[in-house]
Amino acid sequence: MFIEKLKSLLGSELVSASESELYRHSKDESFHQPVEPDIICFPESTDDVVKIMQVANEFNVSVTPYGAGSGLEGQAIPVNKGITINFERMNKVIDFSPEDLTITIQPGITRSELNEVSNRQGLIFPIDPGADATIGGMVATNASGTTAVRYGSMRDQVLDLEIVLASGKVIRTGTKAKKSSSGYHLSGLFTGSEGTLGIITGISLRLHGIPEHTIAARCTFDTLSACAEAAQTILQCGIQVLRMELVDDKSIAAVNAYGNYDIPVAHSLFFEFAGTKVGVEEEAKLAEEVMRELGCNNWEDASTSKERSQLWTARHEIAYAYRHVKGVAVTGADVCVPISKLPEMVDYARLLIEESGLNGGILGHVGDGNFHTLVSFNPTIPSEQTKAEYTNEALTFRAIELGGTCTGEHGVGLGKRKFQEAEHGAAIEVMKDIKQLLDPSNLLNPGKIFY
Amino acid sequence: MFIEKLKSLLGSELVSASESELYRHSKDESFHQPVEPDIICFPESTDDVVKIMQVANEFNVSVTPYGAGSGLEGQAIPVNKGITINFERMNKVIDFSPEDLTITIQPGITRSELNEVSNRQGLIFPIDPGADATIGGMVATNASGTTAVRYGSMRDQVLDLEIVLASGKVIRTGTKAKKSSSGYHLSGLFTGSEGTLGIITGISLRLHGIPEHTIAARCTFDTLSACAEAAQTILQCGIQVLRMELVDDKSIAAVNAYGNYDIPVAHSLFFEFAGTKVGVEEEAKLAEEVMRELGCNNWEDASTSKERSQLWTARHEIAYAYRHVKGVAVTGADVCVPISKLPEMVDYARLLIEESGLNGGILGHVGDGNFHTLVSFNPTIPSEQTKAEYTNEALTFRAIELGGTCTGEHGVGLGKRKFQEAEHGAAIEVMKDIKQLLDPSNLLNPGKIFY
Structure with a gap:
């Protein structure tokens, strides 16, 4: 069966189904229900990823990419089980060109590792989502954070991606030029696609001066x-x-x-x-x-x-102050609205939290119109979870009404699927058609973005 | 036939097949062979564009969008004849929100018209390709120009597009929020697609402080x-x-x-x-x-x-200094390379021009690694055109080898199709699949980007 095939193709040291690894790969930082994969692969190269996709096709098994597990919407949870790909061994710098302010890396390198390399040449990779996420994960969710008001989000940093398609074919989406008007903008399409259209195996990024x-x-x-x-x-x-x-x-x-x-x-x-x-x-x-x-x-x-x-x-510690309380789960919105709507939105958020009777706060990247609520609830009391969820939903639907988005930076994953229809309307059909085109057997991170 | 149907649906004052209009819509600023459309429509609303697409579908006729005719790669030339859509009557401001630094416009508004409106509130739309292009045309080619080193290109300004799909369905690709991680990045996909995936009928843009x-x-x-x-x-x-x-x-x-x-x-x-x-x-x-x-x-x-x-x-007058000489045609490259490759590339460009024996110059937006050659030739002497074309090709293939792109800002149109395979490799198939998905009958600006 597919586990044996993976072991024989990759070598048994690059696959694991140990209890602790299955547990580690069942969840992220969100409150979404954990699901264990059948097996975890630790590829060392693009070729290894191609082999994994070939096995996935042969046995019709789902493939879920996993970075640092710091996601907040369940993107790394393998809801259909199958194969999880952990990129921790693909964390190398492929090509560093300080004179061009660009670097090409594998997806498993973390933000702090990338900055260690860059800082030595007087450069930074400034996107800062708080967590020490992998760059692959940050590209997959189009992450941003506190510095987006100056530097934009991940999509603004990506020059080129190497992608393993569902078919196992490898493509490059861009070039190393700073701008281009050639062909369709595949770099932008794959950035933020949460592993549902292809698997990121290489990333060329802009860097900036310190x-x-x-x-x-x-x-x-x-x-x-x-x-x-x-x-x-x-x-x-x-x-x-x-x-x-x-x-x-x-x-x-x-x-x-x-x-x-x-x-x-x-x-x-x-x-x-x-x-x-x-x-x-x-x-x-x-x-x-x-x-x-x-x-x-x-x-x-x-x-x-x-x-x-x-x-x-x-x-930087506020999220922990809410999340790391024993016996408490946290949910939260990630709305982003036109800046002129921000005053009424934060007041509305405060009102919703008051009305829920739960403990919760508001914080965010207000230079972008993006803010979060953090609402704590006792996960063993269903009515608390219902109330917490209601604050999210009411706030998010209001944001969409005001011309905003359900997610400024966390991505859709599992938790924001319910808002896709309201936000995107008829465009959802185009998105689903593109998913169907690029992944006809629905092998790539199924269950994310769309129901 | 389709011309009668268009006249009855739109009213005869919104369509024209006069000799002068057919001539005006047969060409752009490039040296590419003019082709006259069968008819030109001047829609006043998105609904009008939907009607045009319905007729195009019913009679299987090509549709080519036309902005200001200032393109440099033949994007507005209706190589399969059919219907040209001129957007000059769709040039209104739909919604201006100075406090959000955003504006929503119809595609036919020109860059200078947009700036007139914006400047009154202390704001600018800074993208400056030189020509007074329409904003729709600038989105379609992902234009940029002299200020891209500071502000990026059109794709960086677009928050949301209204698109009439080949089917006649209308979608919106984004929101008015400054950033989003929701769904697939359709705004980026349609920007730069040169009218081959859908027709732009509305545009929400970022503005900037003066x-x-x-x-x-x-x-x-x-x-x-x-x-x-x-x-x-x-x-x-x-x-x-x-x-x-x-x-x-x-x-x-x-x-x-x-x-x-x-x-x-x-x-x-x-x-x-x-x-x-x-x-x-x-x-x-x-x-x-x-x-x-x-x-x-x-x-x-x-x-x-x-x-x-x-x-x-x-x-700002250099392009005219070359182009507006009687009896002379001008061709030129639009390469963009990593900045460290720029010195060798400009030397190579100079050498190629010298070797051609033709008159030509080099100028460009070097902060982005983007530069142009302008090579003059006598279009009645085939060997001159061959030599001029050769300088482009040799330079452009070299740019691609060095990690650059065949077009930094003019788009692919007709003239850069020959470089698509070299630049994009296997990704071309993905692009063609997306074209086929969104425009199965190949009605939308056929013959552009791909052969």
Whole structure:
């Protein structure tokens, strides 16, 4: 059967069906129901992946790619069982061209590993989703995070992908040129397709110069919508931020308790400005003036690395402050709306959480109009889960009504399938046709994006 | 027959088969062989376009979209005759949201019309391909131009498209959110598809703030490769340019003669820096230092609007200086390569032109690694055309070998089809499958991109 075939083709050291590996590959960071694969393969090359696809075709078995398991919508959960491909042995740099600000890597390299290599040449890969995800996983979900307001999302960084198609054929989707008007934009199509159209085995990315100087800052406002309006004003003034994050008072309280911080418990904006020293100081000063004019409290800034890290560390720990509580599950929305709709949306989010009676907070990348709710519930009490889910659904359908999207950066996976029809309408049929075209036997990460 | 049906469905004032209109719609700015359509439709709404597609299906007639006729690869030439759709009556602003820095328009609005509307609110649509193209045409070819080094290309500006599919169904490809990880990236797929996958009837775009201050500058180097290396150094230093253009000595001589200018006849770099006053002055000063260190001559800069325009006007006229000579046709490459390959590529381009014995120049958007050759030939002498074409082909195949693309911004149309196999390899089959999926009867702009 297919497990034997995989062992004979790849060698038994590249496959595992041990209990601990099956468990590890049954889940991600989300609350979605775990499912164990039948077997996990650890390919070392594109050729190995081609062999896996050949076996998958021969035995009609599902294939689910797995990066670091840090996904938030169940993309790595093999709902139809079958073969999981773990890319941890495909984590090499293939070609690094600092003079072109580009690098070609295998998909299993993590964000921090990529930055270690890049930093040595004065370059960074700036996309920062928080987790130390693999780059393959980040391409698959079109991840972004706190720096998207400056650098865009993963799709904006991808120059070229090597893809193993469902048929086992290998294609390249782009070139190493910075721009192109040749052929159809397959790089954009495969980025964000969550392993449902093909398997990513190579990635060429843009890199960026490390900014010369950075200033961090934080301030608070009396209401959540005042924070959102202030963020909008920053953008309208053309002030260049590297990061601009909204965090509500509940989340500040949660992270104060979790990390023993002492941050003013109020609705807050966190900033980072980066560029040349003169330019950054000008931006930060201008931002402070604008914020004070809008009535902010507690403006605090820092330009030394240690102070900066103090100002920001808490922000990075908020998700943990919610997620890592024993006996508690967390669900959350990932809406992104036109920036002018942000004030009413954050107020609506707060209202929904209040009405649910559950503990929850709001935080997000407000420079993009993208924010999350984090709602904690006891998974053994069905009514709590129902209420938590309701806050997501009401908020997300409202975001779609206002011209926004159900997912700004986490991807669709299992949890956002229910919003696809409302968001995409008739375009869903085109998407399903493309899926059918490229994966006629539905072998590639089945059950994701579409029902 | 289909012409009568169109007249009855649209009203006879929205269709024309007059000699002058047939002639106008037979060609673009390229040297490709003109072909007249059977009829031209001037839809006023998406509904009109749907009706046209229904007639096209019923009578199995080709449909070719036409914007401003400023294309350079024959995309608007109806090689199979049939129906040409001219979008000049679909040139309205549908929804302008300055607070979101977004605008929704019909495809027939031109770049300058769009900027007139945007500028009133302190915003710009910065993509500048030179010609006053329609935005629909610019989306269709993924156009870019002198500002792509700062703002990217059209695909980076498109948030959402309304598309009439070959079937006559209408879909929307995105939302008005600044980023999304939902579904497949259809906005990217339709952008740059040159009307071969669907007809663009609505476009939501990002806008940008007008920079507070701008400085223009120009300098010369002894060799073309020294210019290319200097451009590369600017990028590596992280100096933010708004535009950075290379122009060779032949092109300077040509434009001096054409426009009665008196610019130093030498290989030149043209710069524009834009941002806050302090920041821009810092960038321009740094650039000057770097250029002088690299041995540039004739550094000249200007910050008043009049002087700036003098420094740059000539650059914008170079294409005309070559194209608008009686009895002469012009062909040219549109290669884009990794920036480190630029010095050898411009030297190779110069060599190819010399060897051809024809008159020709080199200019381009070197901040992106994108440059053009402009080679003049007498179209009545077949051997001249052969030689001119050979310079293109040799240069373009070399660009592809070096990891580049056959077209950085003009699109494939008719002229770059011969490079598709070399550039995309097995991915061509995927592209053709997508074309077949979305346009099974090959009604939409047939003969473009693929043979």
